[in-house]
Amino acid sequence: MLAIHTPPSPSRLVLGLIVLSAIFFVVERLLGNGRGRPVVRQGFFTDATYWILTPLVAKPLIRMLVVLPIGLLVASGVASVEEFRTRAYAGFGPLSRQPLWLQTVEIYLLVDFLAYWNHRMFHGGRWWPFHAVHHSSEHLDWMSSIRVHPVNELVGNLCRAVPVLLLGLNPVVTATTAPVLTLYAVLLHANVNWDFGPLRCVIASPVFHRWHHSRDPAAIDKNFAGLFPVWDILFGTYYVPRDRVPEDFGVHEPMPAGYVRQLLHPFKAALGGRREREIQEAIAP
Numbered sequence: 001m002l003a004i005h006t007p008p009s010p011s012r013l014v015l016g017l018i019v020l021s022a023i024f025f026v027v028e029r030l031l032g033n034g035r036g037r038p039v040v041r042q043g044f045f046t047d048a049t050y051w052i053l054t055p056l057v058a059k060p061l062i063r064m065l066v067v068l069p070i071g072l073l074v075a076s077g078v079a080s081v082e083e084f085r086t087r088a089y090a091g092f093g094p095l096s097r098q099p100l101w102l103q104t105v106e107i108y109l110l111v112d113f114l115a116y117w118n119h120r121m122f123h124g125g126r127w128w129p130f131h132a133v134h135h136s137s138e139h140l141d142w143m144s145s146i147r148v149h150p151v152n153e154l155v156g157n158l159c160r161a162v163p164v165l166l167l168g169l170n171p172v173v174t175a176t177t178a179p180v181l182t183l184y185a186v187l188l189h190a191n192v193n194w195d196f197g198p199l200r201c202v203i204a205s206p207v208f209h210r211w212h213h214s215r216d217p218a219a220i221d222k223n224f225a226g227l228f229p230v231w232d233i234l235f236g237t238y239y240v241p242r243d244r245v246p247e248d249f250g251v252h253e254p255m256p257a258g259y260v261r262q263l264l265h266p267f268k269a270a271l272g273g274r275r276e277r278e279i280q281e282a283i284a285p
Helices: 010-030 044-065 067-075 081-085 100-121 125-135 142-146 150-166 171-189 206-213 230-234 259-268 274-283
Strands: none
Touching: 010 044, 010 142, 010 171, 044 067, 044 142, 044 150, 044 259, 067 081, 067 150, 100 150, 100 171, 100 230, 125 150, 125 259, 142 171, 150 171, 171 206
16 A cells, blocks of 8 residues: 555546546536536646646655655664565554554544645745645636646645654555545535535535635635635634635636646746735735
8 A cells, every 4th residue: 555556557547537527527517507618618628637647747756755754664663664565564553553443533634634734834935836836727627626736746645644654553544545535625626516504514515615716805815624624613714605605716826827837837936925915916905
């Protein structure tokens, strides 16, 4: 589960994209807000490129960097190379001796808590230009969910996985969080106005996350959680008004179109306070 795997083949990626397209055709066009919307909307080919290249480029790099915490575990004597090679490693210390169901609950809570603060970090200062790529889609739907800069993807995954592994929790469960949360993120970006009713404060909904992408001044820097809104409630960043739904998506600063130009954009962007100045200029009366 922690071994270095080869990236999926392009044919498998295309097949997966076709399957998801069929699923979300039903979700968005029959159950959501996509009825009558062009299939090939603005930014479609950019997002399709992210869907193909992100698993081929970013995922293998992330898997390689997981070698760092593995090396620490081996060097500290709590695990051996052989255990990782044979996939026999199941964690260490008192936390690893808990029932697997309890570890699963703890891992998902901890991973989402870490993701909340990592997400907040990417909304400020030098990190924002990388995260702005994700927020740049003005036509928010399931396809735009994977429009993520590789730096954002890399740092986010390491910030979530490494602390959990170093605590000794079960690595198999830890490894499941990435695909589970990725698929759930696809749903959160879908063009639907689902808020999950009485569960809206328990589990993140598409409405909850789509408010996070809104350019509405009241929604800026709100709803950072990816799974459990309790973190936003506790830390004062929860925003889900009942009388309207999110719209007007995108970023206030200029963002180039196209995959390559968006990858280069953060390195060209002015650093230190640029985002704060532009937001204030954009929302000033």
